[in-house]
Structure formats: structure tokens, C-alpha cells
Amino acid sequence: MLNQILPVFLSGLIMLSGFVQANATAPAAPSVAEPDAEFTLPLQEERSPWAITLFDDNPQENQARLWSQTKLMFGLGVGVIGALAVMPESFTNWDKSDLKQFHKKWWDNVSSGPVMDEDDFFLNYVAHPYFGGVYYIVARESGYNQWNSFVYSFLMSTFYWEYGIEAIAEVPSIQDIIVTPIGGWLYGEWAYQQKRSIVDNDGLVWGSAGLGSTALFFLDPVDSIDQWINGDREQPVVEDFDIRLAFAPTFYQVENQDEDRNYFGLVMTFRM
Template sequence: MLRRVHWVLFLALSLSCFPAAAEGFKLSQVEVQKILNTQAIQALDPATPETPAKQPASKFQRMSRETRNLGIMSLGIMAIIYVLPEEASNWDRSEMTPDKLGDRWIRHNRRGPVWDKDDWPLNFVGHPYFGAAYYVMARNQGLTGMESFGYSALMSTFLWEMGVEAFAETPSIQDLLVTPIIGSIVGEGFYIWEQRILDNDGLLWGSPALGSSALFLLNPAGSVSKGINRLLGEEENGFIKEANSQLVVQQARVDHSGEATQPGWAGVRLQFKF
């Protein structure tokens, strides 16, 4: 700080001794004085530090955020499948009531995995496409091919097959194998095509509309994830400017006889600033 003060004083003496220097820069005496005052205040006032440059997020931070967004997307996909006709989803909605979901999830995971009887387009087209979506999302965050394959296997197994979908049905042997293996092979092709379109300024056959549509189909999870980040205020011009979460635990209240008058509970408090 002292060195900075010395430079400010040196500049002040130079301009006062050589007024022609100020005229050479076409600065008036008032403008020179404003510059000197501003520099002197910044040099002497420790309460106005320079704002440090924002550090880019690490690979772990980026993947943690993407995994959170995949969890949100998985719940949305489950809601969409739930409202489909039971002939299409093979889900018994009469058994998927809030009071039965926990027991169903435990029972299905203990029973499985099993060889399912779903139609082949669902097993060998739909599931590989979702496996490719996991893979391409990871590749876009800097993971290698093998790392992205491992991420696809983890997400398809624990987030979806033994996670969200286990509320509705028993985990499937075909899905556990086909989703990450075939999905990663297809996903590498998707990633190469995606990069070629991006290198071509987002154009496909000279059309920006075709380019945008292809980019979404090649990386659907990444595209939706960017929208979630903007919604949560983690991108520029986000809808939510600030979001905070806090774990809240409320102990049970008991009277003098030891009987509980209010049950204990635990939850998450969310705060948003728009």
C-alpha cells in the first residue's frame, strides 16, 4: 500500500511541476484532481479492496451440479410416465400411493434385478438413449470416455433403475446392462457430432434451426440442465437471483407426563431471491 501511495504522490508532483504534461493529454485541472483524489482514496482506504476474479468451478463442482439437475429431471420424467396409460408405462398406479411408496421401493430392490418383459423398443432404444444422455452430459463437463461410461453406469443404476424407478417396478437386468454399455457407445458418437455442429457455428446443413434441434437431441440432459441452472440463478440473467437451503430439525414436544404433544420432524427450508 505504501508503494502505491508513493506512486500517487509522485504523479501529483509531476503534474504540478509540469502542467504541460496535463495539456498534452488534454486533461483539465479539475479532471486531474479527480483522478488524484480517486487514486489516493483507493490507496489509503483498506476497506475498498479490489474485487478478485471469479474462479471457474472445478470438475467435481460441475458434476455435482449436473447430478443435482439429473435428479430433478428424473422426478419430472417419473411424473410424466405416471400420467401415461398403464398399458404404456406398465405401472400399477393403484399401488403407487404415498403410504405405500416406501415399502414398494424396499420390496422391489430386495426382489431384483429380474429379467423384465418390456417391449424391445423401450429396452433397446429408449434406455440406450438415456444412457447416452448421461454420457454426453459428463463428456461436456470434461470427463474422459471411461469416466463418462462410469458416470452413465452410476446414474442409470442408482439414480434411475434402483432409485426413482424402483418406486414403481423391480429393477431390470436388461436395463442395468444395456443403458450404460450401449448408451456410452452411442453417446460417444453423439458427442462427436455435437462438437462438429458447435465448431460449425451451430449450423447443420447451413441451417441454425436444424443445428439447434440436433444439439438438443444429441445432448438433451445438458440442454435441460442449462435451463435449470438459469432458473436457479446460476447462469447470467437467471430467474432466481439467489437460492439457499437449510436442514431443519424440530424436536418433539412433550408435556409434564412425558406424552408427546407435537411430533418431531425434519425438513429442508428453501429460500429464494428473485
């Protein structure tokens, strides 16, 4: 009887030991996370270097600064029109007699262009690239990369200036549409690097604060004017600055409606 039971007992013991060994070497089953355990998946947003981020809802750049200085440039554009209007026609190629009906002239010019202009070399290949660089550095100083700064310069030089202000007096120019943003990028990036170098040197050029402030003005005139107007933005020099269009004289009582029917003016108010 014992001889029959012993083999069966030993066989069962061997099978049990094999089962225990197999479970000991098997990989542990994954533990179930606690219901209240916090789970986070780190995500890193990667933007294409060609992405246009000027109009992002949640920008990484200083979008508020960019649009604040954009509005400032629209106000400064009025002053530029006034300055060009008093310059000789031989320099600007603007027919001053057309400015009296500027809205009609603007539409005629916009619908007629663009064309190859006959402006001199300085205007086309020095002045326009410089102001393209002025637009460019506004975006660059607001934290945008070179691509977005170029796009901003293109938008401003084409629609704000070429098809906007300048179209009041002349047909949009093919050269200016191309040269202004491209030349503005080349000059503007250089100007941006020069400005950063001067700022890092405590605003000194050759040890002179006067030369430094002058250089900073010409490298980035919009920011210099913005600093003068707004200061630290908590106590601005100029407050309640407002510009609006007027279709009737505001400085005297209109007596002859026929005389003033073509009146168009600009009302500028501010408090210092």
C-alpha cells in the first residue's frame, strides 16, 4: 500500500514545486493605478519655423506690444503724409492738385496698379528698404522670429503704405512691393542685432550716451517715439491720445455748405 501511495505523493510534490518556480520567474503583473492617482502626459508644443504666429490667440511673443506700436505707426503715417505733401513734387512725384479729392484718387490708383514706377534710386532702394526695416524691427523687438517679422514688414509695407497712404498720390509700385520687405529684412535684421548690442552695452556707442540714443532712434524710431509718448506706460507723457477722421470743420461754424462740402480733415486730441 505504501509502495503505491509514495510514487503518487512524490509526483504531486514535483508538479507543485514546478508550478511555484514557474510563478516565481514569471514577470509580475502590472499594478493597477490608484483611482485618485494624478496622471500627466507631458506635451511639448513644437511650432514650424514657417508658422505665421502674428495672429495667434495665445502667442508666445509680445503681441500686445506689436499691435500697440502698429497703432502708433498708423498715427505717425498721418504726419508722414503731411511732410510729403509739403515737399517738392520733383522729389515725391506726388501731384498735389489730386490730394483735394484724395479718396477718388486713391481708388483710381489702387485699381490701376501695380506698375513699374519712375522714382529715383534713393527712394526705391534706400528709403523703402529702410522703412521696411523699421516695420521689421517692430515685430523682431516684440519677440517674433525672422520669418514672422518679414511677413509683418510685407503686410505693413504693402497694405499700410503702398496700397494705403502712398496710393493717395500715386499708383502702387511693383519695385516697392518687392524691394521694401526684402530689403527691410536684410537691413532690419542687421539693425536689430546692432540695437541689441547697444542695449547690452548700457546704451553707449563709443562710450557716449548721446551717440547711443541717436543710434537707437534711427535703428528703431517707432520704439523711441513710443517710449517718449508712453514712458513706462504707467505714467505716460501723452495721455488720452486719439485720432479720428472728420467730414466737417470742427474749429469754426460752417456758414457755406457748398464751400465745405468736400472738406475732409483729421482731428487729433491728446492730454499731457
